[in-house]
Amino acid sequence: MGKITGFLEFQRLQEAAEAAPERLKHYREFVLHLSDKEASQQGARCMDCGIPFCQSGCPVNNIIPDWNDLVYRGDWKLALATLHSTNNFPEFTGRVCPAPCEAACTLNINSDPVGIKSIEHAIIDKGWEMGWVLPQPPARKTGKSVAVVGSGPAGMACAQQLARAGHEVTVFEKNDRIGGLLRYGIPDFKMEKSHIDRRVEQMEAEGVVFRTGVFVGKDGQLSGISNWAKKSVSPAKLLEEFDAVVLTGGAEQPRDLPVPGRELKGVHFAMEFLPLQNKVVAGDKVTGQILATGRNVVVIGGGDTGSDCVGTSNRQGAKSVTQFEVMPQPPEQENKTLTWPYWPVKLRTSSSHEEGCERDWAVTTKGFKGDAKGNVKALVAARVEWQKDEASGQMKMVEVPGSEWEIPADLVLFAMGFVSPAAPVLDAFGVAKDGRGNAQAGTDGEGCYATSVPKVFAAGDMRRGQSLVVWAIREGRQCARAVDEFLMGASELPR
Structure with a gap:
């Protein structure tokens, strides 16, 4: 695969990005895809490693x-077809996926991995630029109909696969636009x-019908739904x-923090903050927007959502941005001999952190x-240590005596993850739930x-809980095959 000696001759190349001072002035994407020559050279680094752990x-x-090899050889159209054979939306994953494939790359054992994500980004962008991404309507209709509730990456992938199999597919979305958390959870500067x-x-041309602003649930629940x-x-x-x-x-359902002062004005969930800015960027008039302008912002939670809050706060002109994480600071470099090919726990600095943020663990x-x-003005924090509990054997958080301090805080954003999907939907269908509140x-x-309900299927976050866009696409595709088998007795859709 690639050039036999490419991994010895070429170094990993990062995608070019606009400088922080300039990109903070707008909400557009600021990372550029590789040129044809750069992508070909990066594809040349892919080894003939025998067992491609990147795929697993x-x-x-x-x-x-x-597709690394095809890009190296300049066959971009076949590279795009190969990429699309397993991934309906590589422009999503090529921008926001953390790239577990690169952690599993054989080169990553003792060197820099192949820039798989950057090559994927280049392939799909070239595909759109060249007009190669076209609708794929089915050759025949089955006469079966499917309702897909939710239009995030899982719903979109499931709907597209089922439509291509010949079913009549209608997607129901409670928000005013299609995309789910892709639309209103990810800032535009990460993905326009x-x-x-x-x-x-493309999907409409393939026969998918989209119905926005429709909540699927019991009568009377609509007034309690925080959306559009x-x-x-x-x-x-x-x-x-519908037949399925x-x-x-x-x-x-975000994780809350029930501490004294939680009721103060200016303490919000991240998903009360981020979607409003996305709507403003889309050209909507938003009243009562939560703004970080001129405020001391504290983000609680060290993951991707917290990083998105940091980047958005800086673009809104925050006075200061601080991010807290309850877990200890991870190492800057993982022990690859112990972690490869699995996803390692290590210090990760996002582009938003580089734009300006004080981080503490x-x-x-x-x-x-x-x-x-009644406006929040300060956050009371304390240091903690993680100690092994002798009785249970689990790690337990213990506050360090005398470590309490205060930090100015005019806006506090909770970005501590999500605990479960929207319960009203599952409850309305009467679907059995697992111990975490997900559909069983x-x-x-x-x-x-x-x-547990006949004719009702579940995929993505609704089934597995909070996860990655790439996992949602996988689940949507596999669920589509399961639904197709249920309706037709067999399926030609890929697993």
């Missing part, structure tokens, strides 16, 4: 060595929403009108203090992705 590290099992829009156009839904439809109606229903909503939040008007559905054997 990739949740959608991308055929990575093949035009990428979603043109996929929607205008009307609701009952599960009973969907089950009556697939639940693909996102994990939208092993910090717990004890409470918030406010002013006379297996992925192996007969009836995979099927819930």
Whole structure:
């Protein structure tokens, strides 16, 4: 694969990016894809390693060595077809995926891995530029109909696969635009929403019908839903009108922090903050937008959502941005002999962190203090240590005595992950849930992705809990095959 000696001759090349001072002035993407020559050279680094662990590290099992080799040899159109054979939306993953494939790359044992994500980014961007990404309507219709509830990456992948199999597919989305958490959870500077829009156009040409502003649940629940839904439809109606229903909503129940001062103004979940900026970028008029402008911002949570809050706060002109993580600071470099080919725990600095942020680890939040008007003004924090509990054998958080301190905070954003999907949807269908509140559905054997309710399937975050975009695409594709088998008795869709 690639050039036999390429991994010895060429170094890993990072994608070019606009300098931080300039990109902070806008919300557009600032990372550029590789040129044809650069991508070819990076593809040349792919080794003929015998067992391509990159493929097993990739949740959608991308055929990575093949399209690396094709890019090296300049056969971009076949590289695109190979990429699309396992991934419906490589422009999504090529921008926001953390690239577990690169952690599993054989070169990563003692060198820099192949820049798989950057090559994927280059392939799909070239495909759109050359007009190679076209609708693939089915040759025949089956006469079967499927309702997909939720239009995130799992729902979109599932809907596209089922439409291409010849089924009539309708996607229901409670928000005003298609895309789920891709649309309203990921800032535009990481992924512009035009990428979603043109996929929607492609899917409509393939026969998919999209219905936005529709909440699927019981009557009377709509008033309690924090979104832009205008009307609701009952599960009973969907089950009556469609031959199968697939639940693909996102994990939208955020983890809360019930400490003194939680009720103060200016303490918000990340998903109360991020979607509003996305709507502004889309050209909507937003009243009461939560803004970081001129404020001391504290982000609680060290993951990707926290990083997105950091980048958005800096673009809004925050006075200061601080990010706390309750876990200890991870090592800057993992012990590859112990972790490869698995995803390692190590210090990761995002582009948003590079733009300006104070980061601190092993910090717990004890409470918030406010002013006379009920606005948050300070966060009370303390240092913690993680010690092994002798009784249970598990690691336990212990506060360090005398380590308490205060930090100015005019805006506090909770980015501590999500605990479960939207319960009203699962409850409305009467679907059995697992111990974490997700839809209970297996992925192996007969009836995979099927819930406890006949004709109802579940995939993505709705089934497995909070996860990556690439996992959502995998689940959507596999669930589509399971639904196709359920409706037709057999399926030609790929697993």
